[in-house]
Amino acid sequence: MSATHDPSAALLVPADTPVHRMPPQCKVAATALFVLAVAATPTGAYWPYLWYLLLLSAVAAMARLPPLTLLRRLVVEVPFLLFVLALPVLGAAPQLTLLGMELSVPGLHAAAAIALKATFGLLATGILAATTPLPEIITGLERLRVPRVFTAVASFMVRYTEVVLAELARTRTAALCRGGDPRWLWQLRDVATGLGALVVRSFERGERVYLAMASRGYTGALPVALTGNPASRTAWSVALAVPVLAVAGTILG
């Protein structure tokens, strides 16, 4: 599949490393299990996070990912951190006084746990997104026995994302050419009708794409060449070593 059909291309850091070459089903399973292991860390325990950081750094170094690319992803959690900041102020007793503020001790622990878990979830999925194109993730999920309705919808989604983005660009150009540049609230009607037109135009282009696929023999299943190969036992054990090590660290820590 070409890069133009892949909405996740912006997140991908292309390279030829063992992490990039790893079969996608192993990477998806390892990432999900790692995030679950992190989420299961008891509140009030902080040493395990150092261990998780070490594990993730090792994988990121092996994939030769620039640390800044991964850290930039953390911007998504800013709104949640604002909520988390309220917990120490609103939480239950016992209280402690810090810089003249009454802060709840359970509130502080809860805030720290939420912030750390969300951060590590983002870093782990960030490594997955940086080393695996979205179409490969879908074949990985198919290999993990996800029902075919989901993977079929997902692969159509990947193809149509490009269709919709192209339509969006065309509609925007057409509006600009006619002096349309809605930016105030009373111009909301322009935005709403533009959105409706975008939906209809995308549907109609999508229909033509589907008919083209059907006339070329598409019956609902993708060709075997696109559905991926089974992973070797070595690949599985290497990939699953990461979450297993994470759990071991939690229990020992």
Add this chain to the structure above:
Amino acid sequence: MHIPDGFVAAPVAIAGAAVAVAGLAICVRRAGRDGTERQLPLAGLVAALFLILGAPIIPVTVGTSGHLLGGTLAVALLGPWLGPVAITVVTVTQALFLGDGGVSALGVNVVNLALVPAAVGYPVLLGLRRALPRAPTGTAVAAGIAAAVSVLAAAALFTAEYVVSSAAGVPLRTVAASIFGVYALVAVLEGLITTVVLRALLALRADLVRVAR
């Protein structure tokens, strides 16, 4: 509305995952019975639209990102069985790729975003359609109201999930007040967008809207 990792307690996350898997299993079976092979591309298109339009458009201060949730629009277009499947695909992609919502909270997020519109929004939509005129505007307004109701239902569920997790003993009233204050606004916007988009679709291509058939 996308809950990140660590936000709900482990038992709540596990319960959410169990409900999500059970609900989606029903959806997959019923969708298969409907003979949806031809509808799959439409579902993919809806998913692509939500993935693009899902970029945060409403800044929310209390810590949940507010944007077009679209669940009710999806069930209006695709029906109550395939609609949740499309929304689930978007939610999983957002969690794995865009970092929107945590992987360990996926079950809870799927329940709130995909199953609530099918279980709450769709019946409300069908009921209102009977009460309102059969004209396209009536259907679009019914979908808008159903969308607002299902956003509020999701907000109530989210409050319950948070309170059961009881991260720091923050009193129920404080949490509920802050969540509902924000989601009342989100519900109104969601209702408006759903109405406008559905009205445009009904005018141009009524055959694409499943609920109108």
